[in-house]
Amino acid sequence: GENVEQHPSTLSVQEGDSAVIKCTYSDSASNYFPWYKQELGKGPQLIIDIRSNVGEKKDQRIAVTLNKTAKHFSLHITETQPEDSAVYFCAAIPPRGNEKLTFGTGTRLTIIP
Amino acid sequence: DTGVSQDPRHKITKRGQNVTFRCDPISEHNRLYWYRQTLGQGPEFLTYFQNEAQLEKSRLLSDRFSAERPKGSFSTLEIQRTEQGDSAMYLCASSSTGRGTEAFFGQGTRLTVV
Numbered sequence: 372g373e374n375v376e377q378h379p380s381t382l383s384v385q386e387g388d389s390a391v392i393k394c395t396y397s398d399s400a401s402n403y404f405p406w407y408k409q410e411l412g413k414g415p416q417l418i419i420d421i422r423s424n425v426g427e428k429k430d431q432r433i434a435v436t437l438n439k440t441a442k443h444f445s446l447h448i449t450e451t452q453p454e455d456s457a458v459y460f461c462a463a464i465p466p467r468g469n470e471k472l473t474f475g476t477g478t479r480l481t482i483i484p
Numbered sequence: 485d486t487g488v489s490q491d492p493r494h495k496i497t498k499r500g501q502n503v504t505f506r507c508d509p510i511s512e513h514n515r516l517y518w519y520r521q522t523l524g525q526g527p528e529f530l531t532y533f534q535n536e537a538q539l540e541k542s543r544l545l546s547d548r549f550s551a552e553r554p555k556g557s558f559s560t561l562e563i564q565r566t567e568q569g570d571s572a573m574y575l576c577a578s579s580s581t582g583r584g585t586e587a588f589f590g591q592g593t594r595l596t597v598v
Binding site: 412 | 515517519526527528529539540575577585586591592
């Protein structure tokens with residue numbers, strides 16, 4: 372089955388700086404890669420996603436890049452703000468199966484004021 | 485609010501007791517998923533329904549676990565004879581039919597087995 376690795380597990384950045392979180396996946400046929408933000412005591416919330424026919428997608432301060440050849444994708448947050456502090460999960464959906472998500476192990480992002 | 489709703493939010497139970505959780509998905513979503521999340525880990529897939537049919541179960545779902553989705557609406561997840569290792573956050577998600585459609589998660593039910 373699909374396996375997703377995520378790093379770093381923790382990341383601290385100064386407010387206003389950029390944060391980058393990286394993930395690799397194992398199934399080269401996977402073609403949908405969402406990123407979720409999870410705040411304490413809440414369920415994961417989708418913040419951005421990318422499909423395999425696209426190399427980059429941007430939404431305001433958040434961007435995701437995908438390298439299909441290397442089987443890795445990254446989340447970029449620019450101009451970080453205190454409210455960006457949370458745990459971020461990458462995920463992949465393999466082409467076979469029922470659209471179930473395989474998640475990475477998460478990155479705890481802390482924005483230092 | 486038309487998001488995914490889970491009940492209860494927290495459950496503390498003694499080892500050996502049975503517990504049942506409920507999930508109300510977004511009304512027009514025909515896909516419903518249960519995931520389990522332990523501390524410091526990402527959610528892990530447990531089971532999937534399309535309408536009322538349970539189409540996939542993870543090997544994580546032992547015989548003590550059962551899930552239903554009568555009439556293709558809300559879903560219940562029951563754990564029989566709970567063990568301490570069952571302590572986790574149980575998350576429900578729903579999505580509509582289609583490739584790579586967004587899955588919306590509920591707030592989860594945090595189970596503590598003492």
